[in-house]
Amino acid sequence: THDELFQSDYATQNFKTLASKEVHNYAEALRWGFQTVKQKGFLSNNHITEIHAAIEQNRAGFRKVPGTELKNDQTGEVVYTPPQTHDEIVAHMNNLEQFINDNASCDWDPLVKMAIIHHQFESIHPFYDGNGRTGRIINILYLVKEGMLNLPILYLSRYINQNKADYYRLLQKVRTENAWEEWVLYMLDGVEQTSLQTIKIIEGIKNLMQSHKDRIRTELPKIYSQDLLNNLFRHPYTKIDFVMEEIKVGRKTAAKYLDELDKLGLVNKQKIWKDNYYINTDLYNLLRNVGNL
Numbered sequence: 001t002h003d004e005l006f007q008s009d010y011a012t013q014n015f016k017t018l019a020s021k022e023v024h025n026y027a028e029a030l031r032w033g034f035q036t037v038k039q040k041g042f043l044s045n046n047h048i049t050e051i052h053a054a055i056e057q058n059r060a061g062f063r064k065v066p067g068t069e070l071k072n073d074q075t076g077e078v079v080y081t082p083p084q085t086h087d088e089i090v091a092h093m094n095n096l097e098q099f100i101n102d103n104a105s106c107d108w109d110p111l112v113k114m115a116i117i118h119h120q121f122e123s124i125h126p127f128y129d130g131n132g133r134t135g136r137i138i139n140i141l142y143l144v145k146e147g148m149l150n151l152p153i154l155y156l157s158r159y160i161n162q163n164k165a166d167y168y169r170l171l172q173k174v175r176t177e178n179a180w181e182e183w184v185l186y187m188l189d190g191v192e193q194t195s196l197q198t199i200k201i202i203e204g205i206k207n208l209m210q211s212h213k214d215r216i217r218t219e220l221p222k223i224y225s226q227d228l229l230n231n232l233f234r235h236p237y238t239k240i241d242f243v244m245e246e247i248k249v250g251r252k253t254a255a256k257y258l259d260e261l262d263k264l265g266l267v268n269k270q271k272i273w274k275d276n277y278y279i280n281t282d283l284y285n286l287l288r289n290v291g292n293l
Helices: 002-006 018-040 045-056 086-101 110-124 131-145 156-162 164-177 180-219 226-234 240-247 251-264 281-288
Strands: 078-080 268-272 275-279
Touching: 018 045, 018 131, 045 086, 045 131, 078 164, 086 110, 086 131, 110 131, 110 164, 110 180, 131 156, 156 164, 156 180, 164 180, 180 226, 180 251, 180 281, 226 240, 240 251, 251 268, 251 275
Parallel strands: none
Antiparallel strands: 268 275
């Protein structure tokens, strides 16, 4: 949940739940992948295995042991058997790597191509676990590579999770009926809905930053700085240590700044474990209610 996520301390690697740790690993993998693709200009199989290693916190790599089957969660029926041998998996992934990076061989629209890449990756199912999370990061990084995203902020996972039955149904329908059109339209709809929602989130954050800025400059002018404001919006919470590091002040000064912001009602001070956390309640509520935007 959002509560568990924000009560986890990434700096010290103290996570309230396994799920919050997985979110942290996903974010770190996405960040590394984004920086790599921006720097290199391509997305290789080596990059994909590094992303997977960051997500799963292991280096098992592509599957080497046969026996992987995809089953219906309710009935246990095997609905799809992906490539089994390591050599098959490597061959398919090499082909996919070329498809991702060689635009000369395929001039399709990047959004259509992204939908094809995602289906192919999920059908190859190259890893023992974590294929879904890795595949969703590949979606974003491919659009970054193609210059359609400047930042990795298109969170398609929410759309897929909210429409999971259709997602798995259409994945399988391509395999059994070659129904590519339905699959591509599903993914394009996801991009459209997520893009519109993301714009609303960004506009909401900008409005909150401006209102917080106005109040701090008016009511606490002695402590105002753009760096302090940025710190309050970097995450839905901050800590004394974060303020010390980012705006270069001592512990006593950082604590004073945050306590004054707490009195003003711009943050909510909470003690979790041994540390005080200062929750940006307005930002927290905005992110928590994203589904209603």
